[in-house]
Amino acid sequence: MVRIIFKCTIIRDTMTTTASSPGNLFLCGEHAVVYGYPAIICSVEQRTAVTVTRTDNPSIEVTSAEFGTARAKIEERDIMVTTPNDELAIFLDLVRSLGLPSGFTASITSSIPVQSGMSSSTAVLTSFLYALRNEFSLPIEPSSFYDLLLPLQKKVHGGKASGSEIFSSTLGGFHRIERRDGVMESHKLCEHDLDIVIADTRVHAPTSLTVGYHVPSLIDRRRELVFETFDRIRDITNEAQKALQGGDAHKLGKLINENHHMLQRLGLSHPKLDDCVCEALDAGALGAKLSGSGWGGIMFALVDDEHAEDVRTALERTRATVIATSIGGEGTRVEEHI
Amino acid sequence: MVRIIFKCTIIRDTMTTTASSPGNLFLCGEHAVVYGYPAIICSVEQRTAVTVTRTDNPSIEVTSAEFGTARAKIEERDIMVTTPNDELAIFLDLVRSLGLPSGFTASITSSIPVQSGMSSSTAVLTSFLYALRNEFSLPIEPSSFYDLLLPLQKKVHGGKASGSEIFSSTLGGFHRIERRDGVMESHKLCEHDLDIVIADTRVHAPTSLTVGYHVPSLIDRRRELVFETFDRIRDITNEAQKALQGGDAHKLGKLINENHHMLQRLGLSHPKLDDCVCEALDAGALGAKLSGSGWGGIMFALVDDEHAEDVRTALERTRATVIATSIGGEGTRVEEHI
Structure with missing residues (x-):
C-alpha cells in the first residue's frame, strides 16, 4: 500500500494518472461454473492501461486507438455527450455516476487481444475507474469496484455477466468463484506469478x-x-x-x-x-x-x-x-x- | 428435354420464367482437392429460384427478400444502375454481359441456408442466368454457363473460385472434379436421388x-x-x-x-x-x-x-x-x- 500511495503523490503533481489492469482467464472450472460448480479465475499479465489527465474545464475526451474518440461536457453535474461513440459510450456512463468536479482526457491502450476470452472489456473499465479515482481522489475502495462496474459489464455483454472478472482484474491473483443462492461469490486464494x-x-x-x-x-x-x-x-x-x-x-x-x-x-x-x-x-x-x-x-x-x-x-x-x-x-x- | 420445352412454351405466353437450381455439397474429397486430388461434388435438392418477368420498357429490377432491391435501366445497350445494392450488384454485372433488348423484373427466393457451405451464391446465379436465357431466348447452352459465371463467382468469393459448383448446380447429379495443369476439370458421373x-x-x-x-x-x-x-x-x-x-x-x-x-x-x-x-x-x-x-x-x-x-x-x-x-x-x- 505504501508503494501505491507514494506513486499517487508523484502523479498528482502532474495532474495525470495511468492505471493498468490485467486480463483474466479460467484456470479451471469454466462451463461447470454456470451450473453452480466452483471455478478458478486468475489475472493475466496482459494489461490494458488508461491515462487520465485532469483539465480545468468541463470538457471530457475519451480516446482509444482502436475505437476512436468520444467527447462530452459536464453541465450542472450531468454529462452531455457532444461526440457520440457507440464503443466508448460505456465510459461516459461510468463518468455520469461519479459526479466529477472538472473535465479530463483519457486515453486507452491495451495488450489484451479483443474477443480472445481474456476479458479485455473488464480490464479497461477497471483501469478507467482506478485512474479517475486516483486523479480525482474519489472515496471508492477497489473492493467496491464490483458494485459500480457490474451494471456496465452487463450492458457490454447484453444483459448477462457474473462479474467474477471484475474481482480478478481489480485484485489480481487467483480467485475461487462459485454461485451461491443465485449470487456469484468470489474468494481470493493467493498470488503467484x-x-x-x-x-x-x-x-x-x-x-x-x-x-x-x-x-x-x-x-x-x-x-x-x-x-x-x-x-x-x-x-x-x-x-x-x-x-x-x-x-x-x-x-x-x-x-x-x-x-x-x-x-x-x-x-x-x-x-x-x-x-x-x-x-x-x-x-x-x-x-x-x-x-x-x-x-x-x-x-x-x-x-x-x-x-x-x-x-x-x-x-x-x-x-x-x-x-x-x-x-x-x-x-x-x-x-x-x- | 421434351418436358422442359413444353414448360417453356407455356411460360413464354405469360412473359414469365421461373428457373431453380440446386445447392451443392462435397460427397468426398474436400481439402485434398486443393492439392490436386479428386473430389466428388453433388447437387442438393435445396434450391434457389429466380422468377424473371419481361417488361416492354428498359427498366430492370432485381429483388431478394434477404438483400432488398437493385434497379437499373438499359440505355444504348449499356446498363445504368439507378438503385445500387452491393449484395445484388453481381446480377447487374451478369445482365451487362448479355445485351438484352428490353427490361425485366427478377425476384429471388432460396431454401439454401446462406453461409452453410451449400453454394447458395452459385445456385442463385445459375437460376438467374437460366431464367433470363429462357425468357429472352438467348442462344446460351447450359454447358457454357461455366465460362459466363466463373468470373462472377470469383468476384463473389474475393478472387478465388474453382467453378466446380457451377457444373454441379447447372447439370445436377454427381461430378468428379480434379485439378489438371492448374485447371479444375469436372466430369459428370451419374444422377441418383x-x-x-x-x-x-x-x-x-x-x-x-x-x-x-x-x-x-x-x-x-x-x-x-x-x-x-x-x-x-x-x-x-x-x-x-x-x-x-x-x-x-x-x-x-x-x-x-x-x-x-x-x-x-x-x-x-x-x-x-x-x-x-x-x-x-x-x-x-x-x-x-x-x-x-x-x-x-x-x-x-x-x-x-x-x-x-x-x-x-x-x-x-x-x-x-x-x-x-x-x-x-x-x-x-x-x-x-x-
Missing part, C-alpha cells in the same frame, strides 16, 4: 453457441455424462486450489490437462485448440488447456523456465497468435510515467 | 481459416501425415465413384464415414459436427460426414427409408438446424407456375 504461453487460435465462437446451444442440448441427451463430468471438474478445481496454495506447479499442470480432457468429453474444445495443446505438451509444457467458453478462443500452457522457449516455438509453428506471459500476478495498479 | 439429412451446426468459420491457416501449418509440421491422409482420401473418392455408379448406397455410407475420419485426423472437423455425426450413426444412418471446409458448417447423413425419420429426430435433438432432402438429382430447371 506462474509462467504461461497463450495461443489465440484465431477462431471465435460466440459464448451463446457453447453455453446456450450445445451444453443444454447435451444435457437433454446425456444428462448423466454431463453432470458426472462436472463433478470431476469440481474435484479438479478443489485439487487445483490446493496445488496453487501449496505452490505445486507440476501437480497443477496435471490437473489442467485433465480439465482439458473433461471439456473435450463435453464437445467444448476445437481441433485447433487440441492441436495447440498437443504441441505444447510435446514441447515440455507442465500442462495445457483451453480457457473460456471453447469452440475457439485461447489455450494456455503452464511452463517452467527450462521449456518456456520450446513451448513458445512449438505454438508459433501452429501459426496461432502466441503470447508468453504470466498468470496470478498483481491486480489494478497505478503505473509510473515514463 | 439419394436421401440425406443435413444438419447445419450454426458454427461458421471462414474457409481461409482451414484452407489458408490450419492445413498449411500442419503440412509444415506433419507433412507425411497430411499427404498419407490425402492419399487415403483419393482412394475413398475412387471407391465412392464406383459405389455411386453401381448404386451401392451401403458401400457409399461406409466410405463417407471413413472420409469423415480422415478429415478428423487432419483437425478439420468440429465437436458439434462430430456430435451430429455420432447421433446420426447411432440412429441408423448409412454414413455421415462433414461437407466443405470444416470447423463448422454442415454435416450430412446418408439414410435409407427405414431410418430417415429416426436420423432426423436424432439430429434435431442436437438443436442443429436440420433439413431432410436428397442429393444427386436434377440441375437447373424451369419450374411450372402455380
Whole structure:
C-alpha cells in the first residue's frame, strides 16, 4: 500500500494518472461454473492501461486507438455527450455516476487481444475507474469496484455477466468463484506469478453457441455424462486450489490437462485448440488447456523456465497468435510515467 | 428435354420464367482437392429460384427478400444502375454481359441456408442466368454457363473460385472434379436421388481459416501425415465413384464415414459436427460426414427409408438446424407456375 500511495503523490503533481489492469482467464472450472460448480479465475499479465489527465474545464475526451474518440461536457453535474461513440459510450456512463468536479482526457491502450476470452472489456473499465479515482481522489475502495462496474459489464455483454472478472482484474491473483443462492461469490486464494504461453487460435465462437446451444442440448441427451463430468471438474478445481496454495506447479499442470480432457468429453474444445495443446505438451509444457467458453478462443500452457522457449516455438509453428506471459500476478495498479 | 420445352412454351405466353437450381455439397474429397486430388461434388435438392418477368420498357429490377432491391435501366445497350445494392450488384454485372433488348423484373427466393457451405451464391446465379436465357431466348447452352459465371463467382468469393459448383448446380447429379495443369476439370458421373439429412451446426468459420491457416501449418509440421491422409482420401473418392455408379448406397455410407475420419485426423472437423455425426450413426444412418471446409458448417447423413425419420429426430435433438432432402438429382430447371 505504501508503494501505491507514494506513486499517487508523484502523479498528482502532474495532474495525470495511468492505471493498468490485467486480463483474466479460467484456470479451471469454466462451463461447470454456470451450473453452480466452483471455478478458478486468475489475472493475466496482459494489461490494458488508461491515462487520465485532469483539465480545468468541463470538457471530457475519451480516446482509444482502436475505437476512436468520444467527447462530452459536464453541465450542472450531468454529462452531455457532444461526440457520440457507440464503443466508448460505456465510459461516459461510468463518468455520469461519479459526479466529477472538472473535465479530463483519457486515453486507452491495451495488450489484451479483443474477443480472445481474456476479458479485455473488464480490464479497461477497471483501469478507467482506478485512474479517475486516483486523479480525482474519489472515496471508492477497489473492493467496491464490483458494485459500480457490474451494471456496465452487463450492458457490454447484453444483459448477462457474473462479474467474477471484475474481482480478478481489480485484485489480481487467483480467485475461487462459485454461485451461491443465485449470487456469484468470489474468494481470493493467493498470488503467484506462474509462467504461461497463450495461443489465440484465431477462431471465435460466440459464448451463446457453447453455453446456450450445445451444453443444454447435451444435457437433454446425456444428462448423466454431463453432470458426472462436472463433478470431476469440481474435484479438479478443489485439487487445483490446493496445488496453487501449496505452490505445486507440476501437480497443477496435471490437473489442467485433465480439465482439458473433461471439456473435450463435453464437445467444448476445437481441433485447433487440441492441436495447440498437443504441441505444447510435446514441447515440455507442465500442462495445457483451453480457457473460456471453447469452440475457439485461447489455450494456455503452464511452463517452467527450462521449456518456456520450446513451448513458445512449438505454438508459433501452429501459426496461432502466441503470447508468453504470466498468470496470478498483481491486480489494478497505478503505473509510473515514463 | 421434351418436358422442359413444353414448360417453356407455356411460360413464354405469360412473359414469365421461373428457373431453380440446386445447392451443392462435397460427397468426398474436400481439402485434398486443393492439392490436386479428386473430389466428388453433388447437387442438393435445396434450391434457389429466380422468377424473371419481361417488361416492354428498359427498366430492370432485381429483388431478394434477404438483400432488398437493385434497379437499373438499359440505355444504348449499356446498363445504368439507378438503385445500387452491393449484395445484388453481381446480377447487374451478369445482365451487362448479355445485351438484352428490353427490361425485366427478377425476384429471388432460396431454401439454401446462406453461409452453410451449400453454394447458395452459385445456385442463385445459375437460376438467374437460366431464367433470363429462357425468357429472352438467348442462344446460351447450359454447358457454357461455366465460362459466363466463373468470373462472377470469383468476384463473389474475393478472387478465388474453382467453378466446380457451377457444373454441379447447372447439370445436377454427381461430378468428379480434379485439378489438371492448374485447371479444375469436372466430369459428370451419374444422377441418383439419394436421401440425406443435413444438419447445419450454426458454427461458421471462414474457409481461409482451414484452407489458408490450419492445413498449411500442419503440412509444415506433419507433412507425411497430411499427404498419407490425402492419399487415403483419393482412394475413398475412387471407391465412392464406383459405389455411386453401381448404386451401392451401403458401400457409399461406409466410405463417407471413413472420409469423415480422415478429415478428423487432419483437425478439420468440429465437436458439434462430430456430435451430429455420432447421433446420426447411432440412429441408423448409412454414413455421415462433414461437407466443405470444416470447423463448422454442415454435416450430412446418408439414410435409407427405414431410418430417415429416426436420423432426423436424432439430429434435431442436437438443436442443429436440420433439413431432410436428397442429393444427386436434377440441375437447373424451369419450374411450372402455380
